[in-house]
Amino acid sequence: MIWLIAIFIPLYWWHEPTRQEAAIARIKKEAMTKGAEIFLSHCLACHGKTGDNIPGKHLRRTLMEEALLTKVISRGRSGTAMPAFGNEEGGALKKFEIADVVAFIRNWDQSLFDAAAARLPPKTAPSPGPGPTTPAAASKATATPATGGDAQKGETVFSDMGCAGCHGAAGQGDSAPSLKGKSAATIKKVVRSGQNAMPSFDAASLSDVDLENIIAFLVQSK
Ligand code: HEC
Numbered sequence: 001m002i003w004l005i006a007i008f009i010p011l012y013w014w015h016e017p018t019r020q021e022a023a024i025a026r027i028k029k030e031a032m033t034k035g036a037e038i039f040l041s042h043c044l045a046c047h048g049k050t051g052d053n054i055p056g057k058h059l060r061r062t063l064m065e066e067a068l069l070t071k072v073i074s075r076g077r078s079g080t081a082m083p084a085f086g087n088e089e090g091g092a093l094k095k096f097e098i099a100d101v102v103a104f105i106r107n108w109d110q111s112l113f114d115a116a117a118a119r120l121p122p123k124t125a126p127s128p129g130p131g132p133t134t135p136a137a138a139s140k141a142t143a144t145p146a147t148g149g150d151a152q153k154g155e156t157v158f159s160d161m162g163c164a165g166c167h168g169a170a171g172q173g174d175s176a177p178s179l180k181g182k183s184a185a186t187i188k189k190v191v192r193s194g195q196n197a198m199p200s201f202d203a204a205s206l207s208d209v210d211l212e213n214i215i216a217f218l219v220q221s222k
């Protein structure tokens with residue numbers, strides 16, 4: 001019996017550090033997973049899937065230290081489109097959520113991001129096919145009318161996708177130009193293809209339905 005304990009105790013102690021390391025690794029992975037989800041819902045619109053959308057600001061390979069990242073994300077960068085996310089600044093994120101998104105950025109792992117995207121699919125499915133929506137195609141595509149998006153939903157999407165952060169809450173213009181009087185065709189083209197500092201939004205990040213809703217919102221808020 002004694003010999004069993006004599007073997008077991010050292011074995012136990014020998015395992016202990018690795019168990020602690022495993023626990024720390026698990027906690028870190030959980031923070032990064034949560035961070036990837038936060039990035040997807042709050043940062044994707046401007047910074048893009050790989051964190052490279054904004055010229056010269058490559059979040060994936062950032063050399064910024066944890067403290068500086070936390071500060072920029074919490075307080076935003078005044079005079080730029082980078083909003084303040086800290087709760088105490090009126091933003092949407094609590095301290096620990098900012099810590100999670102910082103953990104994700106500093107250990108950028110595209111697979112975590114893709115997994116988060118798979119768990120949190122876009123709210124509405126992308127349209128069934130490419131090309132302009134003719135009235136005939138619209139009547140075939142059930143429940144997705146070509147015109148008459150929902151302005152109220154559009155307002156929410158406009159804010160959630162970060163459009164409002166650059167163009168102002170009602171598209172009246174802020175760090176980016178006013179969108180008043182823009183045609184639906186212009187809005188669609190620029191949103192899908194991007195233009196200079198204007199990031200592009202593909203159907204995976206902004207569905208056709210949500211784009212119609214945004215257009216309805218912008219037309220209505222003229
Ligand atoms: C409305 C658009 C917008 C959203 C949403 C946004 N950012 Fe930014 N972010 C910017 C812009 C524009 C800059 C560049 C500011 C500048 O010129 O210094 C920036 C800069 C940054 C920087 C500094 C990068 C550097 O190298 O200087 C970090 C870090 C950052 N953003 C993180 C985030 C995180 C994390 C989120 C989500 C929680 C987020 N951003 C959401 C627009 C946005």
Ligand code: HEC
Pocket residue numbers: 045046081158161162163164165166167175176177179182186187188190191195196197198199201206214
């Ligand atoms: C990171 C800031 C930023 C975000 C986010 C952003 N835009 Fe823009 N947008 C710009 C800038 C800057 C321009 C001007 C581009 C240029 O100089 O050609 C622009 C241009 C446009 C234009 C073309 C205006 C014109 O006169 O040609 C439209 C339409 C537009 N944005 C719609 C949107 C919509 C809709 C969204 C959200 C889905 C959005 N933008 C998100 C910065 C942004």
